[in-house]
Amino acid sequence: MFFFRGVKRWAGILSKNLLAAGLIIILLFMYAFTAGASEPDVTAPAALLLEPETGSVLYEKNAGKEHPPASLTKMMTVLLGIEALEAGEIKLKDRVTASSYASSMGGSQIFIEEGDILSVEELLKAIMVASANDASVVLAEAKAGDCSVFIEKMNERAEELGLDNTHFKTVNGLPHENQYTTAEDMARLARELVKYPKVMDWSQIWTKTLELADREAMIVNTNRMINSYSGLDGLKTGYTRDAGFNLVATASRDNMRLISVVLGAENESNRSESTAALLDYGFENYRLEKVLAAEEVLKDLSLKNSAPENVKGTPGSNLYALVEKGDTTEIDYELELDKNVEFPVEAGESIGTIYSLVEGEPVYEAELEAENRIEKAGILMRILRWFRNLFL
Template sequence: MNKFLRLITIMMVIAFAVPVSAFAEENNSEEENNGLALAPDAKSAILLEQDTGEILFDKNAHEKLPPASMTKIMTLLLIMEALDKGNLQKDEMIRVSERAASMGGSQIFLEAGEEMSVNDLLKGVAIASGNDASVALAERLAGSEEAFVKKMNERAKELKLENTHFQNSTGLPADNHYSTSYDMAMIANELLKYEAITDYTSVYEDYLRKGQDNEFWLVNTNKLVRFYPDVDGLKTGYTSEAKYCLTATAKRDDMRVIAVVMGAESPKERNTMVSGLLDYAFNQFETNKLFDRDEKITDIHLLKSKQKNVDIVTKQSISTLHKKGEEEKDIQTEVKLQDTWNLPVKRGDEVGKLYVKDGEQVLYEIPLTVEEDIEKTTYFSLLKRTVQEMVKSR
C-alpha cells in the first residue's frame, strides 16, 4: 500500500528558453525600476505576468487606496467560484430585492421584484459595473450583502492579501474600504483562472431584456476592450476619492499580463498609462508554455479509491517568462505529491506541487489537483482489488 502512497518525484527536463535573471522587484521609484517612466501620474501601479506571477513593474504597489468599482473583481471571483462548484447556475432566475434595486452609482436599473438570470446579472456586473446587479448576486450567494462581504474578506485572507478590506460588494464609498494595486492584481490573477470570465469582460456592448419595453443597452466601462488590441478585461473604477482606476488584462500569443493603475486624474490619463504598461510587457517579454490548465502531469495508483488510477493535473496554466533576446537555459520540473490520501478528495483540492526549477533554484511552485472527484471504494471492491494485487505480486 505504502508504495502507492509514497512521495512521488518525477524529474522532467524540458528544453525551453528561459533566463534566470530577476525581473522588477517591488519598488517604489523610477530609479529602482531601472528608470522606467511608466504610469508617472498614477498614485499606484503594477504590471504582472499571469502564469508566472512575475512583477514586471510597480509603483507604490502596496499603498492602501480606495479601489472603487475594482472591488467587483473580488465579487466576480466569488461568483465564478460558485458557478465552478455548481452552487450557482447561469440559467437560474434571481428575484431582485428592494435593497439591491435601491443601489446608486452605476447600475442596470433593476426593479424590486424583477427576476433576472444569473447570466444576465453577470453581464450587468462585468460589462456595465452594475451596483444593483452586484448586490442581487451577493444576496443570492450569501443571504445578505453583509454576509457576502464577510466571504470577500475571508477570500482575501486565503490569498494572503494583507492590505485589502472590503465593506461592500460594489466599491461605493465607505470607511475602512481599501486595497492596493498589488492586491487587485492578485485577485484579478485568481479570477482569470476561470477563463470564461473574459466571455463577459471582453464584450464592448450588449443588451439586457432584449426586445422588451425596458430593454437596456450595456456599454463596457473599460474602453480599452475596444481600442487596445488583445485587451479582454477587466474592471474600471471611479469615485471622487479614488479618482480613475483600472485593472486591465490582455493576452498576446501565450502571454497574459495584468496591469493596474490607481488614482489617475482622468479616464484618458488612466487608459494611456495602462496602455503604456501593456506596450512595455509585450515589447520586452515573452513566455514559453510548459503546461495548459488541467493538463495531466502524472498519475497515481490508489488502492482504496473507486478509480484505481488517478490523473494528477495542474490547477493553472504554467509558463516560463524571459526578456526578449536573453540567454536560453534548460528548465527542470519536479512533482511532489502528498504521501497520505484521506478520501474523498474533491476536484480542485490540492494534492501536491509542481516545482519549476533552474538547477537547484526553484522558480515557481504550482498547485496540483485531481482531474475529478475521488471517492472511497466499497469494502467488497477493495477486497476484490486487494486479492488481485496479491495474485499479481506472486
C-alpha cells in the first residue's frame, strides 16, 4: 500500500514539473516572438520609418519636431530639377556656366570655379553623390535665373506636397536662422523623389569622375551605407554643427521598399546604427502584398447609366496591402463605383475607387479607371433598366 502511495506522489510531482517546464518553454517562445517584434533601438533624437507604396508609418520618434535639414534640403533642389527635366524645361545635356556666387560656396563641394561649364546631368550627380553646395547653386541659377526665385519655388512645392513644417531659405542647406523641417516631412519628400529611376541611379553611385573644362573632379558618395547595408540604394545625407548628422535612407528587399529618416544623430556611426535599426525592424516584421496589378482588367462592372451596361476597369496603379510577417489574415479588395460619372468617359479616366482590405477593413486605395471609352445609355435604355430593377 505504501508503495502505491509513493508512486502516486512521485507521479504527481513529476506531472507538476513537466507542466512547469512546458509553461517555461511557452513563455520563452512568447518572449522570443515579442523580442523579434520590439521597436528598433534608435538613439537619434528624431526618426521615422515609412513604407512608401501605402504611405504606412511603421515607426516614429519626435517625427513632428522641427529640426535643421542641413543637406537634406538638396532633395527638394533635385526634385525641382528632375521635374523640370520631365516637363521638358531643361535637358540633361544642357550646358550651364557657373557664376561667381556659385564658386563662393563652402562646405561640401566639387570646387567649381567661376566660368566653369557643366551639364545638368553632372550637376545633379554632384548634388546626389557628393552633396555639392556649389553644384546646387549652379542648378538653381540655371533653372530659375536666381537662387531667391528658386527658393520660392522650393517652398511652393513643399506646400503642394503637404510639408507643413518645412521652410527653405537656401538651395543647399547651409545654415540659416529660419530654415527647418521634420522627419515626417522629409519622409514625404523622399517618397516623391524615389519615384524617379534616374534619381535612384544617381544616389547609389559610389565614385564618379566629372569632366570639367580644364580638369577632372572625383566625387565620392557621402552615404557610406550604400556599400554596407544590403539593398540600400539612397538617398541623402546632411550635416551641419547645428543639425547634427542627418540621413534619409531607402532600401529595397523582397519587393518592398522602405524609407528611413534620422535627424540630429551625434555622429556618423550613430546615424548609421539608427538607420540600420529602423530598416532592420521594417524588413524583419512586415511584408508588402500586391492585391491587384495595375494592368489587371476587371470585367462586368455595373456602372450607372453606362452603355454598355457592364464595363471594364483597371486599377490606376498597383493595389497593395502592408501586413505583419506571419500574419495569416485574409487580404481582399472591394470596388466603389462612382454614381455620378459624367459621360462620355475616356479610357484611363476615373470611374471609382478600389480598396484593399485587411480583415475587412480598407487599408489602401487606388483609382478605378475605365479600360475603354464609355458612352451614356440612351433615355429609352435607362427607362427599361429602371423598370427591370423594380423586380430584381
